[in-house]
Amino acid sequence: MSRFSRQTILPGFGNEGQEKLAKARVLVIGAGGLGCPILLHLAAAGVGSLGIADGDNISESNLNRQTLFGVKDIGKPKAGTAADKLKETYPDINFEVISEFLNTHNALEIIEGYDLVLDGSDNFGTRYLINDACVLLHKPLIMGAIYQYEGQVAVFNTGSDPINYRDIYPNPPGEQEIPNCAEAGVLGVLPGMIGILQATEAIKLLSGVGEVLQNKILLYNLRTTSFFELEVTPNPSSRKDLPLDREAFRKKDYSIQCGAVETISWGKALDWLNQTENALIIDVRAPGEWPEMQFPGMVQIPKPDLEKYPEKVSSVEHLFLFCKSGIRSAQAAAFLKKTFPEKRIFSIEGGILDPSSPLNSATYGAKA
C-alpha cells in the first residue's frame, strides 16, 4: 500500500491525480492561521514542492491557531520552523523557505517559480499586492481571509472568464477600517476551516477532480454554521488599477494609508526622545506579544487601553506609538489625535519589524 493509496483509489483521482500533485510547485504566502493548515494538508496529500513565504516570527498568541508551532518555537521564524516540522513528517516533500514578506521588489521573482499561489496573508496591502502580481503573471491564486467568526474563500485567474480580487473589492479599504487578528480576536478553528477550504481548492485545481470554486466567493459563518456563495463576474472598471507591466508593479505603492496620521522613522523618534523630557514612546501591542521590549522613555499601553484611558498619555506633548508592523500604532495615533488635537502624535513606521527598530540595532538586546 502506498502512502497515497486512500486517495489514488478514489474514482476520478487515481494515480494520474497523484502524479499531478507530485509534479506541482505551490507557493503558500503566510505561515500563520491559514498557512499552517494549508501547508499541513498540501504536504500530506503529496504536493511535490511547497514554497513557504513568511517574514514573521512566532509569538505566544499565535499558538491557538498556528498549529504547526508549539510553545518551544516562540521567537523562531515561522517559515523555517514550519518547513522543519513538515520535513520531519514528510521527508520526501521539497520545502522551500522564503523568510521574507512579499513586496513590490521580490514578489514577481518569488511567484514566478510556482504553478499556484495560496494567499494566507493578514493585511490588505499584501492581499492587493499578491493579487496584482498573480494577475500579471497569469498564476492561479486561492484567496482565504478571516474576520472574527467569519471567513471567505475565492479562486482567481483560472477558468474561461477569470476574476481577481479587484473584481470583488475594487476599492482598497483604509487599513484602519478593519483590524487584524491581533485586535479582532479569532477562534483557532476558523482559519483551520478556511485554510482547509483553500487547500481543498488547490488539490482540486491541481488534480482536476471536481469543480473548482470559480467565479464565486464563498462565505462561512462559524457562529451560525452557515455557508453563503456569491457569483462574481469580471469587472472591467476595477481593472484600471491593475499594474500593466512589471515596471508599473514595482513602482506601485501598496501600503495602505491610515488617514492623516503623521509617521516617523525610529531614528528620528529616538533622537526626539533624547532631546526632550516632554515625550513618550508607547508600545501599543497586546500584553504578551513577542518580543518583549523595554528601553528608557518607553511605556506599554495596549491599544484598547488607550481608548479607554486616554488620560494616561495626557501629560506629555509628543507621543510616539509603535506596534509590530505600524498598522495598529497608526490606528491608535488616529484615535489619540481626535482626543488630543493639539499634541504631536506619531506612528513609528514599520513597527518593531522595521530594520531600524531598537530590536534590530546593536544597542538593544531583545529578550528572547
Add this chain to the structure above:
Amino acid sequence: MGGFTVKTFGILAQKLNQQELELPFCTDTEELKQKIFQLYPNLEDFKFSLAVDKKLVQEPQPLTGNEEIALLPPFSGG
C-alpha cells in the same frame, strides 16, 4: 411594493449588531445604498460590495422589490 432583506457580513454585521436588515422598497441599488447610510450612518465609513440575489453588482442596477441583498466587506485576517 416589496422591501428587501439585507444580509450583512463581517464588520458591517458587527457594527449593526445584526446579520439581517429589513429595508423599504428602493428603485435601484444606488438609492438602496443611500437608504442604508441614512438609516445606519455608522456604516458610512466602511467600504463594501453589494450583491443582488447572490450576484455581485458592479454598476447601479434597478430593483423590483423582494430581492435578497447582501453587503460584503473585505476581510483581511489570516
